[in-house]
Amino acid sequence: MQAQLLNPVGREAAKVMNRSDLTRRLVAKLKHEEAVVGGIGHTHFDLWAAGQRPQNFYMLGTMGLAAPIAVGVALAQPQRKVFALEGDGSLLMQLGTLGTIASLQLKNLVVIVWDNGSYQITGGQPTLTATNVDLVAIGKGSGLVQSVWARDEAHFEALVEATLTSDGPLFICARTDNAPPAGVTERDAAKIRNKFMEGLKVNTRGNQQTYAGAA
């Protein structure tokens, strides 16, 4: 990835954007059946609202496991780009996973954090990022060399475009506002899993059919 795109900008200098808008911008760029794991809460609500792609997985529970699940998908299907979408509150529960991701050096993995500095779904209580934690700094400290704040919408889109054709892992943090999500995911866990596995061309016994990848 071009060094210019990874040019460091601190959290304070990053523009506060809208999660629904950024999610739609991301999804609009996915043309090769890329997998997207949407973390618990408004994160997966907005992924759902951006269009129910068969390669989307929606987490109805389990804070902090969007990135590990994406790691698993990425290990299983190295030809497929895999995105994890997670909130700051969730990632704060599972920071060790950033180190795990760095150790594995998965070329096809991108982790995106929507950092609104709050537990929005439970009433907007502040998270640690609202006061003192910088997740990009933690990403870098965990060994994720490509850790970056999205400066604005154009920069976010440029990062997504670049990662589709260059090696990961990439860790993008985007500051977001506290506007409500654009929709609500259908709460049917078994259906979500089945559709996702069909989207990844895997049967329920855990056996994979072929996927040629983006190339």
Place this chain on the structure above:
Amino acid sequence: MVQETTGPTGETWDETLVRVFKANEIRLITYVPDKVLAPLIKRLHADDYFTVVCPAREEEAVGIVTGAYMGGLRGIVLMQTSGFATLPNALASLTVPYQIPLLMLISERGTLGDFQLGQVIVCRTMRPILNSLNIENYAIERQDDVEFIADRMIKQAYATQAAAAMILSPLLTARVKK
């Protein structure tokens, strides 16, 4: 066809498990370390058949194995009793509702002569948690049973899309000469 006896004479439990994993195409190993599991972990690391991942927490391992299953790569989580005790939320909100055939291999600490107070207390919670979540669990206590129990639990998990916890009892592991 499942054999009712073990394979080659003199095979240790960890050797048998490696064989059973391969027979069932369990290629992804995730673990958080445990002294009892150490010989198995060493064997898995040394074998190119396996992709071995050692994350920071057992929950992470559950997430990784879950994603891998949905992507078409079979995996297992190795842990000790105290590690299992960190998992109820992930099991109840991910594994069970999404019907994930999560394979767990738990070395049972805190019973039959364990001197770690914390292990002893947390050990009491393991089976009640597994049973309250209706997760298939079975303890392996004898070398002759390793292949039969492990192989059948793995096959049942994938056939029924339900988690399985294989518990390695000290009756099996503590009798092995180190």
